[in-house]
Amino acid sequence: MDTFLVLKVLAQWALPPASMAVGLVIAGMLALLRWRRLAWVTAAVAVLETLALSWPPVCDALILSLEREARARASAPTCCYDAIVVLGGGITPAAPPFTLEPDLGDGADRMWYAAQLFHRGVAPYIIVSGGGFMAENNGGPATTEAEAMRRFLKDLGVPDRAIVSEEKSLNTIQNIERVRDMVKDGRVALVTSAYHMRRSLAIAQRLGLQASAFPTDFHLPAAARPWWENWAPNPASLSWSVVALREYLALLLDRRRGG
CATH class of the missing domain: 3.40.50.620 (HUPs)
Structure with a gap:
């Protein structure tokens, strides 16, 4: 397996929703070892991370920060x-x-x-x-x-x-x-x-x-959406948040690989 595939697999498991599953499995293992407080903290972090990234304002902040530069440099x-x-x-x-x-x-x-x-x-x-x-x-x-x-x-x-x-x-x-x-x-x-x-x-x-x-392929901003879609966590916002986080991760790795 080459580096590209390794990074793809790691990124998939490091980001929601897979990361929530990983966190809950780790929490279960900690509970079996009787480290119950740490187990609760781990489970809470896994769930809250997914909920936060599903919240439209968080999604908008992540994706629009990438798109602002694209607008500024558009030809x-x-x-x-x-x-x-x-x-x-x-x-x-x-x-x-x-x-x-x-x-x-x-x-x-x-x-x-x-x-x-x-x-x-x-x-x-x-x-x-x-x-x-x-x-x-x-x-x-x-x-x-x-x-x-x-x-x-x-x-x-x-x-x-x-x-x-x-x-x-x-x-x-x-x-x-x-x-x-x-x-x-x-x-x-x-x-x-x-x-x-x-x-x-x-x-x-x-x-x-x-x-x-x-x-x-610009993300639809809050002002262009019905107001009721701007506050409730939803799968579309989670998807866009994950897309943005993958870009930030790739920017970091691409920079390290640069000559």
């Missing part, structure tokens, strides 16, 4: 770039024989925005970057993110000749590395979710990719 959609680059993360590839079609995720706005930019003439072609954990299935179901994005972009009116696929990368660092190798010193319009833009630009700068920010 105007004007001509001309050598390519529009769409990073993986907005679509789940097919997984035959279980699913034969890709599934659009919360970040699918990335592809829609890239298609809009292409139709405005921002760049002559789009690079879609993202691999998959299943074997390539040429001519069959789209088992890589890049192939899934390519087919979706075609449905959005982007001609096949204007789409270039990079199907080997499995994380953001690999996305940027492989795109840089493809475009060399070219200028690219980098399209990704707003919460992901800060880290993507930092990696691009470190690896020598000339990228301008074109963020999308």
Whole structure:
């Protein structure tokens, strides 16, 4: 198992809701050892952490701090770039024989925005970057993110000749590395979710990719939601909080891995 997979597994268990399960198991073990006060404290921390991250104001504070920088660094959609680059993360590839079609995720706005930019003439072609954990299935179901994005972009009116696929990368660092190798010193319009833009630009700068920010998939702020959704803990807020915490964790680890 390589470092990327190890970090993925550790992050999954270190964050809610899995971290609550881990905390409760540890609390149960402490109770069996008759360390009951410590067991109660451990259980309470595990539950309160999950409840806090499910609370909309906490979620908003975490995710919007990432998006503010994306807004500040966003570029105007004007001509001309050598390519529009769409990073993986907005679509789940097919997984035959279980699913034969890709599934659009919360970040699918990335592809829609890239298609809009292409139709405005921002760049002559789009690079879609993202691999998959299943074997390539040429001519069959789209088992890589890049192939899934390519087919979706075609449905959005982007001609096949204007789409270039990079199907080997499995994380953001690999996305940027492989795109840089493809475009060399070219200028690219980098399209990704707003919460992901800060880290993507930092990696691009470190690896020598000339990228301008074109963020999308912004989190809906409290002012745009019904008031009753802004105070009760809910699964959507927990999901966004976990997304933000994963970004902060990745920013820390990416910085340590930088040269």
